[in-house]
Amino acid sequence: MAIAKAERLMNLALCLLGTRRPLSKRELRESLEAYLEAGSDDSFNRMFERDKDDLRELGLVIETVENLDGETGYRARRDSNRLPPISLDAEEAAALGLVAKVWQQARLAGAASGALQKLRAAGLPEDVDPYEAHGALEPRIPVHEAAFEPLMLACRDRRPVVFDYRKATAARPEPRQVEPWALECWRGHWYLAGWDRDRGAERVFRLSRITGRVRSRNGLFTAEVPDVVTVRDTVAGWAGETADRSAVIRLRADAGYPLRAKATVVRELGDGWDELEIPYGHGLDAWLVEFGADVVVLEPAELRADVVDRLRAVAKG
Numbered sequence: 001m002a003i004a005k006a007e008r009l010m011n012l013a014l015c016l017l018g019t020r021r022p023l024s025k026r027e028l029r030e031s032l033e034a035y036l037e038a039g040s041d042d043s044f045n046r047m048f049e050r051d052k053d054d055l056r057e058l059g060l061v062i063e064t065v066e067n068l069d070g071e072t073g074y075r076a077r078r079d080s081n082r083l084p085p086i087s088l089d090a091e092e093a094a095a096l097g098l099v100a101k102v103w104q105q106a107r108l109a110g111a112a113s114g115a116l117q118k119l120r121a122a123g124l125p126e127d128v129d130p131y132e133a134h135g136a137l138e139p140r141i142p143v144h145e146a147a148f149e150p151l152m153l154a155c156r157d158r159r160p161v162v163f164d165y166r167k168a169t170a171a172r173p174e175p176r177q178v179e180p181w182a183l184e185c186w187r188g189h190w191y192l193a194g195w196d197r198d199r200g201a202e203r204v205f206r207l208s209r210i211t212g213r214v215r216s217r218n219g220l221f222t223a224e225v226p227d228v229v230t231v232r233d234t235v236a237g238w239a240g241e242t243a244d245r246s247a248v249i250r251l252r253a254d255a256g257y258p259l260r261a262k263a264t265v266v267r268e269l270g271d272g273w274d275e276l277e278i279p280y281g282h283g284l285d286a287w288l289v290e291f292g293a294d295v296v297v298l299e300p301a302e303l304r305a306d307v308v309d310r311l312r313a314v315a316k317g
Helices: 004-018 025-031 039-058 088-100 106-121 150-155 228-239 255-261 284-290 301-316
Strands: 062-066 072-075 161-165 175-186 189-196 201-206 208-218 243-250 265-270 273-281 295-299
Touching: 004 025, 004 039, 004 243, 025 039, 025 072, 072 106, 106 208, 150 175, 150 189, 150 208, 175 201, 255 273, 273 284, 295 301
Parallel strands: none
Antiparallel strands: 062 072, 161 175, 161 208, 175 189, 189 201, 243 273, 243 295, 265 273
16 A cells, blocks of 8 residues: 555656646546546545645645636646755765664665665765764664554554554553554654544554554544654653652662663662662553562552552463
8 A cells, every 4th residue: 555655656746747837637637547546536636635745745846837727737847846966074974874774674774775875876975985984883773573664654654553452451452543643762662652543542552562463544544643742752751751750669789770770869778679769750660560570669659559560460461
């Protein structure tokens, strides 16, 4: 589905760029096979308007011109859609090479490599190898979850999805219908932010808790997609980054280094244990459970109860 849409958008862009005069909707429909296959005029009109908006969002400047007969035509002038010459210095090229090293999975690695090759052809200095600069740095964003790629494509194409999700406090997964907004990596884990149709509210899902296959669904989004900053704030809040108070825990010595890095106070208790004060926000209980028997929650009482409930759910399988 994603490939068919991309091909349709490419054909429409080439058609608008290649014409010497504005083309009407009727002429565009007769020129593109995908539009000829549209079942009705209404279906074609909706498809064309979405495609036109998508191309404009991608940066293509499309002019709307009305001819003497009052018919509306469309074209994309080449001089309005020509990028200026690209000039990169050695430091900028090194930064791009560093970014390209981040992604390890085949689909994104290929796209990053292809982008760098095009930049080199467009003016990247010949004496600079963006892959070798700062070679001591090997940044990586690990992606082990099978759900990442289909969710990435669904976010890009604005397609609703269905998947089975197991909450940390639940013994079995439950089906979820979600309008995906964005994927964010936080503390080495990937999260999906989106609109949960069944609950009628925004939710954040940790990809490692998605079981089975992610299935795409037809149809438009029913909720407004927030801007990127809002989505990142949502993920941070649900994942436990936003804290408005403190919690006190006992932590086994020489364990839990990520917790120690977040601690505001560390006290040695002896007998192989330390006492830490750490920021307490939404999601801290799920994070503490990951450290198993190395952590004991002292206060507040509700955090201790939440951790105990999660551990009991895990023990039940």
